[in-house]
Amino acid sequence: MAGLPGPFFCRALLGFVCLSGRAVEVKVPAEPLSMPVGKTAELSCSYSTSVGDSFALEWSFVQPGKPIAESQPILYYTNGHLYPTGSKAKRASLLQNPPTRGVATLKLTDVHPTDTGTYLCHVNNPPDFYTNGLGLINFTVLVPPSTPLCSQSGQTTVRGSAALRCSSSEGAPKPVYNWVRLGSSPTPSPGSMVQDEVSGQLILTNLSLTSSGTYRCVATNQMGSASCELTLSVTDPSKGRVAGALIGVLLGVLLLLIAAFCLIRFQKERRKKPKETYGGSDLREDAIAPGISEQTSVRADSSDGLLERPLSASTVTTTKSKLPMIV
Known part of the structure; x- marks a missing residue:
């Protein structure tokens, strides 16, 4: 070996x-x-x-x-x-x-x-x-954070939920995000407001009318910070329905008042209109000329258009005029 x-x-x-x-x-x-x-x-x-x-x-x-x-x-x-x-x-x-x-x-x-x-x-x-x-x-x-973009989504009504988002297109190292409520309005309770500093998202649940207001998002890294603002408006649908019903009632009453006013005015105008009458100077088709009796009326023959007979002197009665005759 x-x-x-x-x-x-x-x-x-x-x-x-x-x-x-x-x-x-x-x-x-x-x-x-x-x-x-x-x-x-x-x-x-x-x-x-x-x-x-x-x-x-x-x-x-x-x-x-x-x-x-x-x-x-x-x-x-x-x-x-x-x-x-x-x-x-x-x-x-x-x-x-x-x-x-x-x-x-x-x-x-x-x-x-x-x-x-x-x-x-x-x-x-x-x-x-x-x-x-x-x-x-x-x-x-x-790189300092660029101005972030603020946006919102969700149902911004009473007892609804909304998501507020914030994001910067530039920033190194990657910025962290923090949401704050502006003004003297009461801040939502901690249980109804949850935010993620990495994604820049703020979740608001069980919204109320006091949740309305202006929210600011601040993006920060070791090079600086930048911010954007967003106004949240929370509405109450029930109040909207009550207001709509009230407006409908008021419009109905207004229409009835207008109709009653028009009817009363029409009745007044009708009462003021005079009845149709004939004056003493009106000439009727069957009227007889003054001074001639009814016996002097001439009858027309509808078949041949000729007079039955000539008028006689005895059948004509004249009435002397009270006015002097001028020769």
Whole structure:
């Protein structure tokens, strides 16, 4: 049975491995970094290796929630030249250029909210292949909350429930939300008012008329605060029905009064109208001329239109006029 290798053989094997290549060690901050929007950020990265002709450095970026494999390059250094690239090319540079003395810190000016994410410092120096030569930095751009949007939903009637919502489109870290009641009106009881500081939602239950009023939502993070206001109006449907019935009764009474007034006026006008009479000077079709008796009336024959007989002198009676005759 062959014996195990002795100590001399092990030391010789370890020495051969060490001579054939070294590990590339990259150091980055263990804690996440942050910087207010608009400022200049320095993402520290250092390495230890013997820089040779094949030395290469690359900085890349991946958005929050995406895998490292989808990272996009920011800049890279190779063959003695620096090549910024991508959307951050005009704002990205190295703190030391060339980065051949163990310092590969990235300098990023005028940071934007879209700069929040994970940054990768990758050093490649063949034949040092015993580590991946990679360091990861989580970076956050601090942004104050934008003016939130207030909204409401639900049944804003007595004994109903309503939900008030508040949300800012921008803010890093994520803002917390707090609702307050304005004015001197009584605040709803704690059991009927529940709010979520993370989602910005305020739930009001068992509403009453005293729940009406103005509510303010304040969004806050370490960079500042912003607020919006909302007016809640609670109505009582039962009062609305009573008022509607009362208005209907009043309208009915008013219509009856108008009808009675019109009827009374019509009766008065009818009584004032005079009856149809004939005056003494009116001439009737069957009237007889003055001074001629009824015997002088002429009868017409409807069949031939001729007179029965001529009038005789004896049948005509005249009445002398009392007025003098003028010849």
